Amino acid sequence: MTPSAQSTQPRRSDATRAAILQAARERFAADGYERATIRAIAADAQIDPSMVMRYYGSKEGLFAAAAEFDLRLPDLTSVPPARLGEVLVRHFLARWEGDETLVALLRAASTNPGAAERMRGIFADQLTAAVATFGSDPALTARRAGLVASQILGLAFTRYIVRLPPMVDTTPEELVAWIAPTLQRYLTGTPPS
């Protein structure tokens, strides 16, 4: 409790907590939810497995903490409408090329219902909200966001999970050039009859 200080005093265990979280992200990203064992995560973090339980309650709790993720979508209203697709692909590629959290979430979502639920939340809330900012027909917003998610997640799935050679070998800039028009049409194209 320590009621006097503002609770901002760094606890000595914060480093341990952080080490656990980082090891958890790496293991979940590399192995998926069920293959990533608490024992292995604890070994990576060089602490005892029981500490993981004390700090995160359960394996589910640990995953929930490790899979916290913010897409950090830029403000789309300040982007030229014709370049929306390009900006989005580039942003996504950069976003998870440098952060394995989303790969962890992606892998886990295939088999863990909680992870799938969180993935649903991320794309339903964050992406749909971003798509909604530049308006047009509100009835189509969810569908446009869903289509964008299908191409974005398909890109991530083939490049980082399945590792299809042509998708791994292609440079980010080439991928942007190919995929940007797809997102552009999903976002701003006229609906098919």
Add this chain to the structure above:
Amino acid sequence: MTPSAQSTQPRRSDATRAAILQAARERFAADGYERATIRAIAADAQIDPSMVMRYYGSKEGLFAAAAEFDLRLPDLTSVPPARLGEVLVRHFLARWEGDETLVALLRAASTNPGAAERMRGIFADQLTAAVATFGSDPALTARRAGLVASQILGLAFTRYIVRLPPMVDTTPEELVAWIAPTLQRYLTGTPPS
């Protein structure tokens, strides 16, 4: 051995083998590789877990048998070039809307290296071969096939695995209308500069 007859005589255990395979496909599709237990599969097939081992050797062997999959791609040379995208999306949607094998493969590929390897093989061999039939630049064939795979697998991932509401609620025909132009461009579009 039974050397006289042509080995085509139906064995009494064939029904059991088939029941195991069907139950395995359902469990793998619903739960993924590690959550689908041999005991549960055997219970579904109403036989003893040890039979699974006798007939398929190991869990890996069972999965390999259950995840045998043929995309059954149509002959693309007899399709009007302008309708290639439409034909492909429609085919894929129909193909795995009625066969859970690919969903099983998709789920398992996230965490099981063997499943990912098989998925790579399916798309590298079958899809790339189909794309190669209508020629153009051979150096681009693999990349075109990879891009098609990214959108197709993204569609499957969001619709059948993560179950994003807008992707689940949209009818197949609407999906075809939205996604066909994407595949069309990946297949026949001029490469970006």
Add this chain to the structure above:
DNA sequence: CATGTTTGCCAACGGCTGTTGGCAACGGTT
């Protein structure tokens, strides 16, 4: 100093997993 809290490790638990070996019933062949 004494006291209470935090941080950590050790050992163990119950449960579930893939896998194995042995044994009974069935079926066809001679």
Add this chain to the structure above:
DNA sequence: AACCGTTGCCAACAGCCGTTGGCAAACATG
């Protein structure tokens, strides 16, 4: 009838899993 391969079940093994409780050291506070 005797024989032998096939089909099936039962019981068990060894190993790994998430999780728990207790105990020692480190630390902070009076």
